[in-house]
Amino acid sequence: MKSLIFTIVLLGCFFHLGHSYQCYTCNAASNDNYCLQVKNCTGSTPFCGTSIVSINFVTLLNKYCAAACVTGNQSVAFFSSSESCCASDYCNDQKIGNVNYFDFNSARGLSGNMCLLVAITSLLTTLLALVA
Numbered sequence: 001m002k003s004l005i006f007t008i009v010l011l012g013c014f015f016h017l018g019h020s021y022q023c024y025t026c027n028a029a030s031n032d033n034y035c036l037q038v039k040n041c042t043g044s045t046p047f048c049g050t051s052i053v054s055i056n057f058v059t060l061l062n063k064y065c066a067a068a069c070v071t072g073n074q075s076v077a078f079f080s081s082s083e084s085c086c087a088s089d090y091c092n093d094q095k096i097g098n099v100n101y102f103d104f105n106s107a108r109g110l111s112g113n114m115c116l117l118v119a120i121t122s123l124l125t126t127l128l129a130l131v132a
Helices: 003-019 109-131
Strands: 021-030 037-041 047-055 060-064 073-078 077-084
Touching: 021 047, 037 060
Parallel strands: none
Antiparallel strands: 021 037, 021 060, 047 060, 047 077, 073 077
């Protein structure tokens, strides 16, 4: 009887390890409208994850399939980030709204994004040099 219970519990554990979830996915989205794509997360990335990164006035949202369940928050000067994960279908539905002055996803090509990134980096470098 004990071996039967042990076998049932062991099979239940393996069934859970093989389960996958459907998660929202997006990469560096500037608002929630770009995070509606759904992916079936399987194998080595069975969890749903979300990270929100804010640098000064720009907030970017990432939703993805995650290998491990990691949560945490970090905040330093002009930078803050949070990361969370969950384990059920469509559970990574956190929203940021449309909080950005510039919509990165509607920019045409990489040159517009790179130009803005260089400008922000230069500004931050100058500000840090003045403070130091």
